[in-house]
Amino acid sequence: MPTASLLILIAVLLPPSALDILGEVVDERTYLTPYGEAGPLALRKLSDDLAVWVQPYTGLPTRTDPRATIFAARQLGVQRILNWDMGIAVNPVLQRGQPVIVDDYIGWTSHQADTFFSDAHTGLDINLGSVRSPFCPEMGEAIEQLLPGLPKATAVGVDFLRRETRAEARMFRRWGADVLSYNLVPEVA
Template sequence: MTVRIAIIGGTGVYDPSILDEVRQKRLETPFGPVWVKIGNYREREVAFVARHGEDHSVPPHLVNYRANIWGLKQLGVKSILATAAVGSLNPEMKPCQLVFVDQFLDFTKSRPQTFIEKGVVHLDMTDPYCPELRATLARAARELGLEHHTAGTYVCTEGPRFETPAEIRMFRQLGGDIVGMTSVPEVVLAREAGICYATIAMVTNFAAGISPNRLSHQEVVEVMAENTANLRRLVMRAIELLQPDRTCLCHETPLDPSAVK
């Protein structure tokens, strides 16, 4: 079985409801098992992984990112569309708008960042998020009339706590546009695995010190729930536009299986 397209569902996106004939498969990887749901959409096989588990029980700093990405690689996945709930540091990026990020700033602290545990490999990250997938998402958003930004810098923090206003001021000075807790190392591992990767970031709120209110996870979940339909429409249209067997520079990976534990 070969599956070329995958969705990684973040907060608020736990169910692959756009897919037909869904079946669940347990994949064994060098980094532990991962459960993947596989279904059909418009006669295309699509894999779905709930990043935080179907009941949102896995916090961002404990997600087994390596198992998730390795499992998708085993299936033959070449394109990943990953959803993420984010806070905004940029007044132009407002709640309920989408951001197709093109860069990241990594402030994670304790997560395994690579598959490679033998030898030395320096991975090029000039374009960490696939430009072709981002262009496809932007086209889909335009066709659907969804408010979106075609670029932005994602600040990834360790979590699970929210950031302090002082941290948010620092991130803004460094050029950050949005802040979340999951894009790194997911995007890095996808590149190591030779998989195109794009993040569909949904702005749920303004970050601490910018928002007039105290932050809560419930607020994030509620905004994501309100916008699930738009996310679903966007993903469906993007899948329709994607050629499953397309080639891309992202597929030229230095990863050698012998370098993995």
């Protein structure tokens, strides 16, 4: 059975055939974790050497606990998670539909757990460095090589199903935010 060290969380609506570029589905799993059920996660194999785990993902309040997704990913041997998501621009310089590379975030969610450390039984080896880059610099560099010229952006993680007020949008912009995201925080935390 092939293995994969990358999990792609797909938080945009795509027809199933759009994922065929990642290869055929060769395995599908659902995991029961200390944080609830995670999955289904589909293993797509492009070649003998290239495979990736894929999970549909939404910012709905009923979504899988982000800790369950990360816990299951670790059980699968995943070393990196790529979030493919859409956001709402609060930076007027950004055009509608313009892709960005998010390189920092502001956590503004209130309805999701935002740490593994409230439960000591996780068994996860998590780096507790001081101020750190919240995103993998190697993945950012790889994306920049594949898609040169994408602007970097700071995202605000917000709760789903409530649009920000005009005052909140102005506040987020003053804080240095470029986009709002429903599926980034608390996952990255």
